[in-house]
Amino acid sequence: MAAPARPPRGRHRDQCIHKPGGDLRGRTPWQRLRDTSFGADTVHAGAVAQGTRSPGVAGLSEATSMAGHSSDHGVVMLVGDSGVGKTCLLVRFKDGAFLAGTFISTVGIDFRNKVLDVDGTKVKLQLWDTAGQERFRSVTHAYYRDAHALLLLYDVTSKASFDNIQAWLTEIRESAQPDVVLMLLGNKVDSAQEHAVRREDGEKLAKEYGLPFMETSAKTGLNVDLAFTAIAKELKQRSMKAPSEPHFRLHDYVEREGRGASCCRP
Amino acid sequence: MAWLLPPVSLGHSSCGVCSYLACSTADTHIRVDPYGFEQPENLDSADEAFLSAYPAVLARRAAKWSRLLKARGGVRRSPTVKRYVRKGIPLALRAHVWMALSGAQERMDQNPGYYQRLLQGERDRSIEEAIKTDLNRTFPDNVQFRKTAEPCLQKTLCSVLLAYGHHNRGVGYCQGLNFIAGYLILVTKNEEQSFWLLDALVGRILPDYYGPAMLGLKTDQEVLGELVRAKLPAVAALVEGCGMQWTLLVSRWFICLFVDVLPVETVLRVWDCLFNEGSKILFRVALTLIKQHQEFILEATDISDLCDRFKQITRGSFVTECHTFMQKIFSEPGSLPMTAVTRLRERCRARLLAQG
Numbered sequence: 001m002a003a004p005a006r007p008p009r010g011r012h013r014d015q016c017i018h019k020p021g022g023d024l025r026g027r028t029p030w031q032r033l034r035d036t037s038f039g040a041d042t043v044h045a046g047a048v049a050q051g052t053r054s055p056g057v058a059g060l061s062e063a064t065s066m067a068g069h070s071s072d073h074g075v076v077m078l079v080g081d082s083g084v085g086k087t088c089l090l091v092r093f094k095d096g097a098f099l100a101g102t103f104i105s106t107v108g109i110d111f112r113n114k115v116l117d118v119d120g121t122k123v124k125l126q127l128w129d130t131a132g133q134e135r136f137r138s139v140t141h142a143y144y145r146d147a148h149a150l151l152l153l154y155d156v157t158s159k160a161s162f163d164n165i166q167a168w169l170t171e172i173r174e175s176a177q178p179d180v181v182l183m184l185l186g187n188k189v190d191s192a193q194e195h196a197v198r199r200e201d202g203e204k205l206a207k208e209y210g211l212p213f214m215e216t217s218a219k220t221g222l223n224v225d226l227a228f229t230a231i232a233k234e235l236k237q238r239s240m241k242a243p244s245e246p247h248f249r250l251h252d253y254v255e256r257e258g259r260g261a262s263c264c265r266p
Numbered sequence: 267m268a269w270l271l272p273p274v275s276l277g278h279s280s281c282g283v284c285s286y287l288a289c290s291t292a293d294t295h296i297r298v299d300p301y302g303f304e305q306p307e308n309l310d311s312a313d314e315a316f317l318s319a320y321p322a323v324l325a326r327r328a329a330k331w332s333r334l335l336k337a338r339g340g341v342r343r344s345p346t347v348k349r350y351v352r353k354g355i356p357l358a359l360r361a362h363v364w365m366a367l368s369g370a371q372e373r374m375d376q377n378p379g380y381y382q383r384l385l386q387g388e389r390d391r392s393i394e395e396a397i398k399t400d401l402n403r404t405f406p407d408n409v410q411f412r413k414t415a416e417p418c419l420q421k422t423l424c425s426v427l428l429a430y431g432h433h434n435r436g437v438g439y440c441q442g443l444n445f446i447a448g449y450l451i452l453v454t455k456n457e458e459q460s461f462w463l464l465d466a467l468v469g470r471i472l473p474d475y476y477g478p479a480m481l482g483l484k485t486d487q488e489v490l491g492e493l494v495r496a497k498l499p500a501v502a503a504l505v506e507g508c509g510m511q512w513t514l515l516v517s518r519w520f521i522c523l524f525v526d527v528l529p530v531e532t533v534l535r536v537w538d539c540l541f542n543e544g545s546k547i548l549f550r551v552a553l554t555l556i557k558q559h560q561e562f563i564l565e566a567t568d569i570s571d572l573c574d575r576f577k578q579i580t581r582g583s584f585v586t587e588c589h590t591f592m593q594k595i596f597s598e599p600g601s602l603p604m605t606a607v608t609r610l611r612e613r614c615r616a617r618l619l620a621q622g
Binding site: 106131146 | 396399400402403404405406407440441442444445476477478479480483484509511513514517518521522526568569570573574
C-alpha cells in the first residue's frame with residue numbers, strides 16, 4: 001500500500017484560528033488546534049440531541065450551518081487505510097453482526113443511519129463510511145468539513161496502516177473542522193495473526209496528538225459500541241448550550257469504560 | 267441461455283455455474299442465480315412473475331440476433347445493431363458482441379501475447395497489494411468467487427486486475443475496478459477478453475474515472491447535477507438546498523457502473539448499451555431512476571432520509587424488470603444529445619479545476 005504522501009500544505013488553518021490565549025508553541029499542530037477550539041466559550045459543531053435544538057440553530061458551526069445540515073444529526077465519518085475494517089466496525093455497531101467474508105470493499109462514500117439512546121435522549125448519528133484508497137480522498141475530503149466526529153482506524157496487524165496515521169491526521173487537520181471530535185482506533189485486535197502494532201505504539205501516538213484511543217475488534221465487538229457511544233455523548237453535550245448534567249469528558253469516559261482500552265492525555 | 271434456467275439449489279460452494287445442476291441434491295441448499303450470486307430464499311412475487319415471463323423475451327431476441335449475425339456475418343455499429351442492443355444481447359452472444367462493438371476484439375487481435383507478457387513481467391508491489399486487499403471483498407455472495415470454488419474466479423480476477431494495472435500505469439488499480447472486472451469475467455468466462463474489455467471501458471469509453479485525480483468521475487457527478495437541475499428542478503433544489511453533494515448520493519453508481527447498485531441482469535443490459543453508445547448511457551440510467559421516483563425523493567424529511575431514499579430507488583420491481591426499464595431510460599429523461607453532454611462536461615471540468 002502506497003503511503004499517502006502529501007506535501008504539507010502550509011499552516012494557514014492554524015493561523016486563521018482565533019487564539020483564546022496561552023502559549024501554543026511547543027505543542028503539536030493537532031494539539032494547537034484542539035487548544036484553540038475546545039474552550040468553554042467555543043460554539044461547537046453538531047447540535048445532535050433531539051429536543052435540544054433551538055430555532056437559532058444552536059451549536060451549529062458556521063460551515064455546517066452554511067452547508068444546511070439539519071442540526072439534529074451527528075455526522076460521524078470513518079477514515080483510515082483500505083482494509084483496516086471501517087465497514088466491519090460500522091456494521092458491528094449498527095447491526096451487532098460480524099459475518100466473516102461477507103463484506104465488500106467500500107467505493108467512494110457510503111452512509112448508514114443509527115439512532116442511539118444517550119442517557120434518555122435520542123441521538124441520531126449519520127455514519128459515513130469512506131473508501132480507504134488514497135485516490136478516493138480527492139472525492140471524500142470535501143466531506144470532512146461536514147463531519148462532527150471522525151473515527152480514525154488502523155489495523156493492528158498492518159504496520160503500514162499505522163504508519164499512515166500521521167498522513168491521515170495531516171489530511172484531517174487540513175480539511176476537517178478544527179473542533180471535530182476525533183478518536184484513534186486500533187482495529188482487529190482479536191486477530192490471531194501477529195500484531196505488527198503494539199498497544200503501546202498506539203497509545204504513544206494517541207498521546208502525542210492528544211487523542212482518545214482504544215483497541216477494538218469488529219469481530220468480537222470489543223469496544224465498538226463504546227467508541228460510538230462516547231462520540232454520541234460528546235456530540236450530545238456539545239449540542240446543549242447549557243448542559244444540566246455534569247460535564248462529560250471524552251478522555252475520562254474512554255479511559256474508564258474501555259475494556260482493555262486506554263486513553264492518553266497529552 | 268442462462269436466464270432460461272430457473273434459479274437452482276447449490277449443494278456446496280465449490281460448484282461453478284456450468285455444473286450447478288449436478289449439485290442440487292446435496293444437503294445444504296443455497297439458491298443461486300445463473301451467474302452464481304446467492305439469491306434470497308423468498309423472491310418477491312413481482313420478481314417471480316418477471317422471471318417467468320422474461321425467458322420468452324430472451325428467446326425471441328436470441329432468434330433475432332442469430333438471424334442478424336447470419337445475414338451480416340458479424341457485428342458492426344449500425345442503426346439496426348443499436349436497436350438490437352437496446353433490446354438486449356443474449357448472454358451467449360454478449361461477450362462476442364461487446365468485444366466487437368467496443369473495439370476490444372480488434373486490439374486483442376493486434377496484440378497477440380500482450381496480456382500474457384504483462385503477467386510475466388516485473389510486478390509493482392503497491393498495485394499487487396491494493397488488488398489483494400480487495401479480492402476477498404469482491405462478490406462474497408457469489409459462489410464462483412469463493413476461495414474454495416473450482417475454478418476460483420478470485421484468481422482470474424487477480425490476474426485481470428494485475429495485468430490492467432501494469433498495462434495502464436496512469437490508473438494502476440482503483441477500487442471499483444474489481445467489481446467491473448468481476449462482471450466481465452462472469453460474462454466472458456475468459457481472462458484475456460475481460461482484460462481487453464476493461465481496457466475499452468477504462469481507456470476509451472469512460473472519461474478518466476479511475477486515475478489518481480478522478481477528475482472525470484467528479485466531472486460526471488457535477489454533470490448529473492446540472493442535468494437534474496435542468497430536467498428535474500425540484501429534486502435539484504431539494505438536494506442543493508440541504509447542502510448535499512451529488513457524490514454522497516451517486517458515487518457508487520458511476521464508479522461501479524451500477525454493479526451492486528442495480529440487479530445483475532439490469533446492469534448487464536445497461537452495459538450492452540454502454541459498450542455500444544458510450545458513457546452517456548450512465549446519465550440516462552441515473553436520470554430515469556431519479557425521475558421515476560421524483561415524488562418519493564421529494565418527501566424526504568432530512569438528509570439521512572434523503573440518502574436512504576437514494577438507496578431505495580435502486581431497488582424494487584421498477585429496476586428488476588430490466589426490459590421495461592431499458593425502454594424507460596430512452597424515453598423518460600427526454601433528449602440528451604452528445605453535444606450537450608460534451609459541453610456540460612467541459613464546463614463542469616473547468617469549474618472543478620478552478621476550485622482546485
